[in-house]
Structures are given as structure tokens and as C-alpha cells.
Amino acid sequence: MSDQLGFDTRAIHAGTPPDPATGARQVPIYQTTSYVFKDADHAARLFGLQEVGYIYSRLTNPTIGALQARIADLEGGAGAVCTASGHAAQILALFPLMAPGKNIVASTRLYGGTVTQFSQTIKRFGWSAKFVDLDDTDAVKAAIDEDTQAIFCESISNPGGYVTDIPAIAAIADGAGIPLIVDNTLATPYLCRPIEMGATLVVHSLTKFMTGNGTVTGGVVVDSGAFDWSASGRFPSLSAPEPAYHGLKFHETFGNLAFTFHGIAIGLRDLGMTMNPQAAHYTLLGIETLPLRIGKHVANAQKVAGWLEADPRVSSVTYAGLESSPWNATAQRLYPNGAGSLFTFTIQGGYEAGVKLVDGLELFSHVANLGDSRSLVIHSASTTHRQLTEDQQIAAGAGPDVVRLSIGLEDADDLIADLDQALAKATG
Incomplete structure (x- = not known):
């Protein structure tokens, strides 16, 4: 939807035209696991990533797709992938970037569950995190080494409500050739649009302000579409041939949607962090009044x-x-x-x-x-x-x-x- 429209208008209309099958004005809840293929060739094209469509609701679903489109629009991103929770979104965001022995630089001011996820849980993947006070930009620069794959922060931190100088941290990430991931849960795109400040990826716990009524859990990863994943050999999951798709190179094939397609075709396929359609519906309703x-x-x-x-x-x-x-x-x-x-x-x-x-x-x-x-x-x-x-x-x-x-x-x-x-x- 055009950025010329106001935020309030896009919070209601972005990603949700009338349902093409029925004309329903509110997004229907497509409570289905699977979708009928037109024929064998249609199925083959979908599974080969040669055509965009619906295969199985672990990967794609029309209700969830509408929510992804709305959030990508509000955040100013190229695409988005919804997940079952905010914690799931964080792992999905890191998944294409990381490998055993790699690390991230993370803010010391994070939600306690995120600190545990980064200091303990990701060790099981062979990943690690260096926690740094992001107000000390010299310390941030010093913490980055040849194995650092990203910087992670919260726009407004939980629990203290401290605000992050995103442009300053984005400049450091850009200088190091690595993405900046910003958790925008507490600010929402109404208060802060990290991509406009230089962030590469934005994550949310949609459970919180985006839904706004304490009914469902959910998460999302929004890709700016601006990062050059092929500029170095640092991100082979996105730039190198993918064995599961006969050597397809995500960045070469999908351009600014490479991260989004990887999140669906690899992340949701193999990690299974799928949002359910009813949760997507509630979150769409919540965003209308954001x-x-x-x-x-x-x-x-x-x-x-x-x-x-x-x-x-x-x-x-x-x-x-x-x-x-x-x-x-x-x-x-x-x-x-x-x-x-x-x-x-x-x-x-x-x-x-x-x-x-x-x-x-x-x-x-x-x-x-x-x-x-x-x-x-x-x-x-x-x-x-x-x-x-x-x-x-x-x-x-x-x-x-x-x-x-x-x-x-x-x-x-x-x-x-x-x-x-x-x-x-x-x-x-």
C-alpha cells in the first residue's frame, strides 16, 4: 500500500483487500491445513519455489499472509514472516545468519527471557552472544569480531523502558558489514520505525501491543530488503547454493525478498514455528486500533x-x-x-x-x-x-x-x- 497514505489508514487497510473468493470485507480465518493443487505441474512449481502459492499451513496461509503484509507495510519492510511467539521470531531471525562458532552482540538491556535464550539456549546450536551496554558505542565496536553475525537490541527495552539510539548502532553494524536486528515490541511501528533508522531486521512479540488485548501469542520477523547478503561470504545460507532446492541461491533468485523466502521455505518448513490462523485474525483486529x-x-x-x-x-x-x-x-x-x-x-x-x-x-x-x-x-x-x-x-x-x-x-x-x-x- 502506498506510503502516501497515513499510518492510521494503513493500520486498517494494508494487506487486507476484500477476500477474492467471497468478497468478505474482514479477513476470513482460513482454518485449514492444506490446499488443493490445480494439477501435478502446479504442485511441482510450488514445491520448487518457482511459483508463490499455498501448499500447507505450516508454510503459508491466507489469514497469516494478510497479517504479514500489513506488518511489513507498517514497518516499511520488503516482507515479513509470522511465527508462534516472539521468542520463535528471534530464533527465526538468527537462523539464516548463524552457524556453529558464530556470535551476536546483544544489548545488556533485554527482556529476561531473551537474555536466557541468548546466554543459554542458543549455545545448543553452537552460537553465542556477547552482552554489551549499547550506550557505549566504543564497547559495541570492540565486541565485534570476524565471527559476529549481527547486533541485537530492543527499541524500547523491557523492563526499564530505556530507548536505544538505533541510528548510532545501525552505523556500527553497517560499518562491520553485519545486520542490525531490532526488537520493536514495546514501541510498535507507531512510535518507532527501525528500518528507517538503518535496521536490517525487525522482530516483534505480537502478543503485546500489536494485538493489545492479551488473547493470543504471536511473533514476526520483518525484513528491510536492503541488506546485500551476497556482499561477502558471511551469510552462505542466503548467498550460496541451497542443497534442499537443487542449488538455488536465495539472494540471487529472490533479491530483496531473499530473507523472507528463506524464513518460509527453510525456517518454517524445518523449525515449524508457525502462527495459527485464529491468532493472526485477532492480531489483525488489534492493529486496526493500534x-x-x-x-x-x-x-x-x-x-x-x-x-x-x-x-x-x-x-x-x-x-x-x-x-x-x-x-x-x-x-x-x-x-x-x-x-x-x-x-x-x-x-x-x-x-x-x-x-x-x-x-x-x-x-x-x-x-x-x-x-x-x-x-x-x-x-x-x-x-x-x-x-x-x-x-x-x-x-x-x-x-x-x-x-x-x-x-x-x-x-x-x-x-x-x-x-x-x-x-x-x-x-x-
């Missing part, structure tokens, strides 16, 4: 964070939308529509007070999720970041005295009143 929701999320977060910062029972607030934040200038420059609605604060009284606060809240829901229409709370050190060492927790912005808030769409004054009474219980 601009309205994110604007309210941000306004509420700004008001709640400001109130917390002024409260003497609170030691600190990490929200980048506050003028006191070290990341405020970066947020003003790169995230003009707001710094999201997830942040942390530290409470007077440490770990025990943090746990009491969570237990004392009544309107906030205590769940292991974020990006819901409801306001959510969690004590990261005892839950989402529990598997990390205390040093890792502190580096990730999830120390023992830290409480994470995901601000929803309720009346901000009601949220403040709930925090006020819970703080009284926790610190009284």
Missing part, C-alpha cells in the same frame, strides 16, 4: 510516571518520557510520538516492599505479560528475570527493588489512586 491505543497508553504512562517521580516513597523512575531521564533527549529525537508505556520504578524498602506493593494493588493485574489494554504489574527480580544473576538483573534494569508497570487504557487518575494505596501498604 494508533488510538498507543496514543492513550503513552498519555497515561506520562501522567503516572510523573506522579510516581514526585512521590517520596519512590526512589527512582526509569521512564524515558520524563525530562529527568538520561534517555529523554534520545527519546525526543527518535521517538517523537512518545516513549511507550512500559517502565520501572524503585520503591523505598527494597525487595520486600516491592513484593508487598505488587500484592497490594487492586486495579493493576499481576501477570507475566505487557502491552495489554489493562494495566499490568510485575516484580521482575522474582519472576521474569528470576533466572538471572543479581548482576544480570541490575544490568537489565530489573534489580531486587524494581517494580515494572505496563500502563493500560484505564483512567490515569484511577491508576494513580491504586498505586497510592498500594504504596501506603508497602511502605507504611
Whole structure:
């Protein structure tokens, strides 16, 4: 869809013309495993990647395809591949890039599950990660070696809500000839479009703000289509002959859609991280209201964070939308529509007070999720970041005295009143 149309218009229309079979205006849920071929030649062309179409819903599905097209449009990418979860999207993004002995440079400020995935799980593939504070660009450059295949960061980090200077990191990745992968879950393309700032790949947990209602899990990898996978011998999965397709070279054959086709033809085929059609349908519905929701999320977060910062029972607030934040200038420059609605604060009284606060809240829901229409709370050190060492927790912005808030769409004054009474219980 034309970029001349506004974001709000594309959030409703991109990738979803009326259904060609029935004229249905809303995207139907194609709840099917397989599709009838026209004839034997048609089947052979599809399996040989000589024709685009539908074979089996582990690979392609019309409902999921509509969601992929919409997200690629909103992110400014050439193509997208949806997955069963955000974690699945991260592995799918790395899969064509990595090989045993290869590494990535990753931000220290990542979701705890991602830190575990990168520090522990990927070792089973023979991959590794070097964790670096991305605010220290010299350290980022120093961490890159001949086996580094990518840099990974979050646009707005979980749990602290810190913002990343994506253009600065993209320049380093470009200079090293490697892709920059940005997790844009907390910002969404409404607040941040990493590809326009130089990112190669964008990943999301669609479970969060993109769907926005806490109903389904999902993930996506969006390819900018701008990276030259054949410029060096660093990425043979995309540039060298593929044995499973009689020597086909993905980049040579598919050009700016090479990564997207590889994600489907190899990634989904062999790893099976497929999104289900009903989840895609719910996410499409959620994206229709994304601009309205994110604007309210941000306004509420700004008001709640400001109130917390002024409260003497609170030691600190990490929200980048506050003028006191070290990341405020970066947020003003790169995230003009707001710094999201997830942040942390530290409470007077440490770990025990943090746990009491969570237990004392009544309107906030205590769940292991974020990006819901409801306001959510969690004590990261005892839950989402529990598997990390205390040093890792502190580096990730999830120390023992830290409480994470995901601000929803309720009346901000009601949220403040709930925090006020819970703080009284926790610190009284």
C-alpha cells in the first residue's frame, strides 16, 4: 500500500483487500491445513519455489499472509514472516545468519527471557552472544569480531523502558558489514520505525501491543530488503547454493525478498514455528486500533510516571518520557510520538516492599505479560528475570527493588489512586 497514505489508514487497510473468493470485507480465518493443487505441474512449481502459492499451513496461509503484509507495510519492510511467539521470531531471525562458532552482540538491556535464550539456549546450536551496554558505542565496536553475525537490541527495552539510539548502532553494524536486528515490541511501528533508522531486521512479540488485548501469542520477523547478503561470504545460507532446492541461491533468485523466502521455505518448513490462523485474525483486529491505543497508553504512562517521580516513597523512575531521564533527549529525537508505556520504578524498602506493593494493588493485574489494554504489574527480580544473576538483573534494569508497570487504557487518575494505596501498604 502506498506510503502516501497515513499510518492510521494503513493500520486498517494494508494487506487486507476484500477476500477474492467471497468478497468478505474482514479477513476470513482460513482454518485449514492444506490446499488443493490445480494439477501435478502446479504442485511441482510450488514445491520448487518457482511459483508463490499455498501448499500447507505450516508454510503459508491466507489469514497469516494478510497479517504479514500489513506488518511489513507498517514497518516499511520488503516482507515479513509470522511465527508462534516472539521468542520463535528471534530464533527465526538468527537462523539464516548463524552457524556453529558464530556470535551476536546483544544489548545488556533485554527482556529476561531473551537474555536466557541468548546466554543459554542458543549455545545448543553452537552460537553465542556477547552482552554489551549499547550506550557505549566504543564497547559495541570492540565486541565485534570476524565471527559476529549481527547486533541485537530492543527499541524500547523491557523492563526499564530505556530507548536505544538505533541510528548510532545501525552505523556500527553497517560499518562491520553485519545486520542490525531490532526488537520493536514495546514501541510498535507507531512510535518507532527501525528500518528507517538503518535496521536490517525487525522482530516483534505480537502478543503485546500489536494485538493489545492479551488473547493470543504471536511473533514476526520483518525484513528491510536492503541488506546485500551476497556482499561477502558471511551469510552462505542466503548467498550460496541451497542443497534442499537443487542449488538455488536465495539472494540471487529472490533479491530483496531473499530473507523472507528463506524464513518460509527453510525456517518454517524445518523449525515449524508457525502462527495459527485464529491468532493472526485477532492480531489483525488489534492493529486496526493500534494508533488510538498507543496514543492513550503513552498519555497515561506520562501522567503516572510523573506522579510516581514526585512521590517520596519512590526512589527512582526509569521512564524515558520524563525530562529527568538520561534517555529523554534520545527519546525526543527518535521517538517523537512518545516513549511507550512500559517502565520501572524503585520503591523505598527494597525487595520486600516491592513484593508487598505488587500484592497490594487492586486495579493493576499481576501477570507475566505487557502491552495489554489493562494495566499490568510485575516484580521482575522474582519472576521474569528470576533466572538471572543479581548482576544480570541490575544490568537489565530489573534489580531486587524494581517494580515494572505496563500502563493500560484505564483512567490515569484511577491508576494513580491504586498505586497510592498500594504504596501506603508497602511502605507504611
